[in-house]
Amino acid sequence: MTTTSTAGPTLDEIAAEAHAFLAARVPRRAPANLGAGPDDVMGVGLRRGDAELAEVEAAQTWQRDLFAAGLAWIDGPVEYGGRGLTEAHRNRVHAVLREYDVPNTACFMVGHDIVGPAILAHGTEEQRAAYLPGIWRGDIICCQLFSEPGAGSDLASLRTSARRAGDGWVVNGQKVWSSYAHLAQLGELLARTGDPADRHRGITAFLVDMDAPGVDVRPLRQITGAEHFNEVFLDDVAVPDAQRIGEVDGGWPIALTTLTSERSLMGDEHNGLMNDPVRRLYALAESTGADADPVVRELLAEAWEREQIVRETARRSLAAPAEDQSGSVLKLMSTADMEFYVAAATRILGPRLAVDHGTWGTFAWSQLLLGAPAHRIAGGSDEIQKNIIAERVLGLPRDPRPPIPGRSTTTTTQRSRGPA
Amino acid sequence: MISAEESRALREATRRFVRASTPQSADDHEAAAAADRRTWTGMARRLGLQGVRVPEEFGGTGLDLEAELVVHEEMGGALHGGPFLPVVGQAVPALLTLAGDERARTMLAEITAGTSVVVPADARWYEPDAAPPVLSDGAGGPTISGVVPAVMAGTAADGWLVPADAGGRTALAWVPAGTAGAATEPMTTIDLTRGFAALRLQDAAAVVLARGAAAERARDAMETGAALALAAECVGIAAEALDLTVAYVKVREQFGQVIGAFQGVKHQLADLYVTLESARSALAFAARSVGESPPLRDAALAVARRRCGAAAFRIAGEAIHLHGGIGFTWEHRVHLYYRRAKTNQVLLDSGGGQARTIATNVAALYAG
Ligand SMILES: Cc1cc2nc3c(=O)[nH]c(=O)nc-3n(C[C@H](O)[C@H](O)[C@H](O)COP(=O)(O)OP(=O)(O)OC[C@H]3O[C@@H](n4cnc5c(N)ncnc54)[C@H](O)[C@@H]3O)c2cc1C
Numbered sequence: 142m143t144t145t146s147t148a149g150p151t152l153d154e155i156a157a158e159a160h161a162f163l164a165a166r167v168p169r170r171a172p173a174n175l176g177a178g179p180d181d182v183m184g185v186g187l188r189r190g191d192a193e194l195a196e197v198e199a200a201q202t203w204q205r206d207l208f209a210a211g212l213a214w215i216d217g218p219v220e221y222g223g224r225g226l227t228e229a230h231r232n233r234v235h236a237v238l239r240e241y242d243v244p245n246t247a248c249f250m251v252g253h254d255i256v257g258p259a260i261l262a263h264g265t266e267e268q269r270a271a272y273l274p275g276i277w278r279g280d281i282i283c284c285q286l287f288s289e290p291g292a293g294s295d296l297a298s299l300r301t302s303a304r305r306a307g308d309g310w311v312v313n314g315q316k317v318w319s320s321y322a323h324l325a326q327l328g329e330l331l332a333r334t335g336d337p338a339d340r341h342r343g344i345t346a347f348l349v350d351m352d353a354p355g356v357d358v359r360p361l362r363q364i365t366g367a368e369h370f371n372e373v374f375l376d377d378v379a380v381p382d383a384q385r386i387g388e389v390d391g392g393w394p395i396a397l398t399t400l401t402s403e404r405s406l407m408g409d410e411h412n413g414l415m416n417d418p419v420r421r422l423y424a425l426a427e428s429t430g431a432d433a434d435p436v437v438r439e440l441l442a443e444a445w446e447r448e449q450i451v452r453e454t455a456r457r458s459l460a461a462p463a464e465d466q467s468g469s470v471l472k473l474m475s476t477a478d479m480e481f482y483v484a485a486a487t488r489i490l491g492p493r494l495a496v497d498h499g500t501w502g503t504f505a506w507s508q509l510l511l512g513a514p515a516h517r518i519a520g521g522s523d524e525i526q527k528n529i530i531a532e533r534v535l536g537l538p539r540d541p542r543p544p545i546p547g548r549s550t551t552t553t554t555q556r557s558r559g560p561a
Numbered sequence: 562m563i564s565a566e567e568s569r570a571l572r573e574a575t576r577r578f579v580r581a582s583t584p585q586s587a588d589d590h591e592a593a594a595a596a597d598r599r600t601w602t603g604m605a606r607r608l609g610l611q612g613v614r615v616p617e618e619f620g621g622t623g624l625d626l627e628a629e630l631v632v633h634e635e636m637g638g639a640l641h642g643g644p645f646l647p648v649v650g651q652a653v654p655a656l657l658t659l660a661g662d663e664r665a666r667t668m669l670a671e672i673t674a675g676t677s678v679v680v681p682a683d684a685r686w687y688e689p690d691a692a693p694p695v696l697s698d699g700a701g702g703p704t705i706s707g708v709v710p711a712v713m714a715g716t717a718a719d720g721w722l723v724p725a726d727a728g729g730r731t732a733l734a735w736v737p738a739g740t741a742g743a744a745t746e747p748m749t750t751i752d753l754t755r756g757f758a759a760l761r762l763q764d765a766a767a768v769v770l771a772r773g774a775a776a777e778r779a780r781d782a783m784e785t786g787a788a789l790a791l792a793a794e795c796v797g798i799a800a801e802a803l804d805l806t807v808a809y810v811k812v813r814e815q816f817g818q819v820i821g822a823f824q825g826v827k828h829q830l831a832d833l834y835v836t837l838e839s840a841r842s843a844l845a846f847a848a849r850s851v852g853e854s855p856p857l858r859d860a861a862l863a864v865a866r867r868r869c870g871a872a873a874f875r876i877a878g879e880a881i882h883l884h885g886g887i888g889f890t891w892e893h894r895v896h897l898y899y900r901r902a903k904t905n906q907v908l909l910d911s912g913g914g915q916a917r918t919i920a921t922n923v924a925a926l927y928a929g
Contacts, residue, residue, distance in 0.1 A: 364899075487903075492711065492908055495752065498748075
């Protein structure tokens, strides 16, 4: 998907450009400003209701400016609103962005990192032109309508159906855990168009207008107290055939693209899931005096070590073949890292982790503690990633599984969410 | 020692009562945040739980520590949010060391009858280096000033037992709720099932129950009792979170079979069971060692403080994980275990303090 540019700016030039844009608009973030501004460690905001809507509005205004300046989609094709540069350029700009107190743009994560890449890779020319600029300008918020109550890890068992009706399709079923569906205009849907016994072979991908009649979104409250994921009921929803992505019954490879970008996203150092956790840990240890404790110093050392390793792995994965499943490797590293950072913060804060004393930069770790379990579940759980590595990289035999009624083949993780 | 049968009967009676009177969801807990007096008096009248370790001469049932820990375990498993832990686990042992004092005996009798909620407010317990409130002896009687950072069940109390600094000596002061100059302020906490409040004291009139060595003994009893009670709660939390998860993986199907059939899931759960058993052993070891020489007693208690908190947190975290998406919802109660487990864990052991306690005491034992 990357158009390599030969004549474009160097990495230093693009960084300077980003600095100039940002410095004119927003304050620098920690450590220069440690103790001021937002102290969230978790990237996903915790606001609800009107406060969340205000946050989204601010994010959209911000994103429009960024897009206009050519700094939103660094490695995207120029014809769809991208800058046409390399992933290295993108990473460099993201690193600069992290140095400033920019508005929280987590609501665009699904569009930018999950649905957008699927449209770019598998969409028609019309679909790309219709959606990609809007997604990157922040006009279109996206959600991923994959998981169902009965189909989580085993995504290939999904039952939401799309039936042919005239020129289009009629969709019925229920999705669940759909992040940002309550804000989204566009959903990437997986629906069954073939025989359920065909599992992954009978699935088609669609782009669903979330405002269409018959789409009913009901927010679910998460353990953090935020309401980011939703139940989505689809009741006779009409979807034009032009909204289909890829072939009929050919949705599975598209799902895999999506799941792969989702996994890599979670391992991307700039993914916005956490705000500079390691730098903040060091600052926390210093401000509390805990950095004098040799055990804490060892934890701080390991925190930095982990961060470098996940970053280097992300860098190496850019050049690695798909068979390396580096997305799964990255995801497992990053979920373990997050738990490690929480444990290190626990060591430093002690009982202050449990009670909000109002000190800047402390209860933010309690919120990370509450948010962390999500990352081991979402986007294919730890166990599913381990199955992928064990089976697809190491070539170990698949788990024996009971035959699926009506078929003699076994389910493979390749065909599951493999998430599944 | 109570018999295995008595212990089982006590456990079952406690379980039935506490589960029936404890909210199940986060929302219900939030709604029931205020002190639930009916449960408190019912617990005393029907089961005599507050007096589980109070001698019969003061109206209690006079059972042993092991029996008390069974009750705390059940409170943890049910995520009971009332003031039981601070009152029975902390205040009662402290008051028992002062049982020669008429006022202490009256307080014990009232606690046992379920008519009084006596909550300790020890600054040191929540923030090891926090300065204790200061007690001054003025013409109008003793007064106390200072802040106790986070008092468990602080707002539900009829009064607070406050370890204080009286001119360089420790004093144990009693400050009844409603005293002018004493105010609580509820705090935001990660545990949604139990309230914490800051206690602010500004020249509040206080009754001094003990000074000097007697006050220190009472305060030590408070700290030991709290540690054992929290550790026992952790065992209950861990056991319940594991049970909940085992039940779930037996019914949740993916890939055409229950997820509990995957070895990846089975092995994790077996591991968690081993972790739970290690916590049970740590608690039993600490309880059995309370009468031992101080180095052994203190090291054993520190073992329980480290193990039980860590086990509960680990098991509750994996419990969320093995529930998948549903485990990350507010409605599902599994996160309530995770929240309580983490809270108990950081109260039991922070900053590596318990590891240092073990190392110091064991070195003394070996040198011994
Ligand atoms: C915060 C959050 C946001 C999400 N956002 C989205 C979204 O935007 N769109 C979307 O479609 N979905 C989303 N999801 C859903 C997510 O993809 C699923 O929760 C996940 O795939 C697990 O499915 P499940 O919840 O049904 O759990 P299950 O599949 O029921 O898994 C339960 C447990 O069993 C384990 N398990 C399952 N199969 C195996 C096996 N073969 N071997 C060993 N262990 C196994 C799992 O690891 C897990 O621990 C989100 C989830 C979360 C928590």
